[in-house]
Amino acid sequence: MKRKGKLFVVPFLMAFMLVAVGCEDKYVAKGHKAYSRYCAPCHGDTGNGSGYNAKNMDPVPRDLTDGDEDYMAKLSNDEIFEVLQLGGYGVDLSGGMPVWGKVFSEEELWSLVAYVRTLHPNEENEIVFTKPDSKEALFNTKRVRYPMVREKKFDELLESLAPDEEAFDEQVAVGEEIYAEVGCNACHRVNGEGGTLGPNLSAAGFMLQPQFIFRWIMNPQSFVPKTRMPNLDLNEADALAISLYVSTLKEASLQNEVLQEEGDAEDGDTEAGGV
Numbered sequence: 001m002k003r004k005g006k007l008f009v010v011p012f013l014m015a016f017m018l019v020a021v022g023c024e025d026k027y028v029a030k031g032h033k034a035y036s037r038y039c040a041p042c043h044g045d046t047g048n049g050s051g052y053n054a055k056n057m058d059p060v061p062r063d064l065t066d067g068d069e070d071y072m073a074k075l076s077n078d079e080i081f082e083v084l085q086l087g088g089y090g091v092d093l094s095g096g097m098p099v100w101g102k103v104f105s106e107e108e109l110w111s112l113v114a115y116v117r118t119l120h121p122n123e124e125n126e127i128v129f130t131k132p133d134s135k136e137a138l139f140n141t142k143r144v145r146y147p148m149v150r151e152k153k154f155d156e157l158l159e160s161l162a163p164d165e166e167a168f169d170e171q172v173a174v175g176e177e178i179y180a181e182v183g184c185n186a187c188h189r190v191n192g193e194g195g196t197l198g199p200n201l202s203a204a205g206f207m208l209q210p211q212f213i214f215r216w217i218m219n220p221q222s223f224v225p226k227t228r229m230p231n232l233d234l235n236e237a238d239a240l241a242i243s244l245y246v247s248t249l250k251e252a253s254l255q256n257e258v259l260q261e262e263g264d265a266e267d268g269d270t271e272a273g274g275v
Ligand code: HEC
Pocket: 034, 035, 038, 039, 040, 041, 042, 043, 053, 057, 059, 060, 061, 062, 064, 075, 079, 080, 083, 084, 088, 093, 094, 095, 096, 097, 098, 100, 112, 116, 186, 187, 195, 197
């Protein structure tokens, strides 16, 4: 008898789950989808901060479920929107939380906020997407698009910011600092440190020209529209310094291993290959 009882519960639970998922609000569902692809590697599928990329991070990705403390519950919808749009370094938090305002439209960002709100109890107002009594959208639905950065841009900047060897070395040193500040290390490993969401860059200098690195980091989406690497909204001078720094990474022992990894990275190798 006992056994029969249990068997009965399982299909019942499954039916209930299907109903619950089916009821998910359209915008929450949209936010959920984007979350799974772009946020879960760090924040975890359930939002508790245990994504596979969280292991090597300091500070660790925020527990969005408020498992240990009431933190998210105290943030307003606007505050969550702002940190998504501007990233950690845009709001005086860690650069390990990337900038998303150059990847998602305003409406998509609010959809993400709406989904994040479902992960913890809170008393904030529900996010409204359309004007009262009409279907007109309240938020801009246009995705931010930047044209591909011109090849000449890099040459011009190099000439003005690093005209000789001394200036070049200075730029490399500056680039190393900014690289950590804006959170490149959250996703890329260099010499045994950093995340694993993106390819290991310890030997990137063997494979990638600084000119390509510059154009890639200024707007990765212009090469690979669905890449998990966000456009970090870097200014040109910072992007130049970072690209020169990355182009000096030449850890010989890793050369083959890294080539292998980059070949596996989604789409990235084809686009980068020809440049
Ligand atoms: C590379 C890892 C990484 C990814 C990817 C990432 N985050 Fe984060 N996130 C962090 C880290 C680290 C923090 C903690 C920053 C701090 O406290 O200084 C954080 C903090 C946050 C916070 C709390 C902000 C606050 O005000 O304290 C929210 C909300 C958040 N992330 C949402 C998201 C969403 C939504 C996405 C996907 C669009 C995302 N994160 C993608 C690493 C990441």
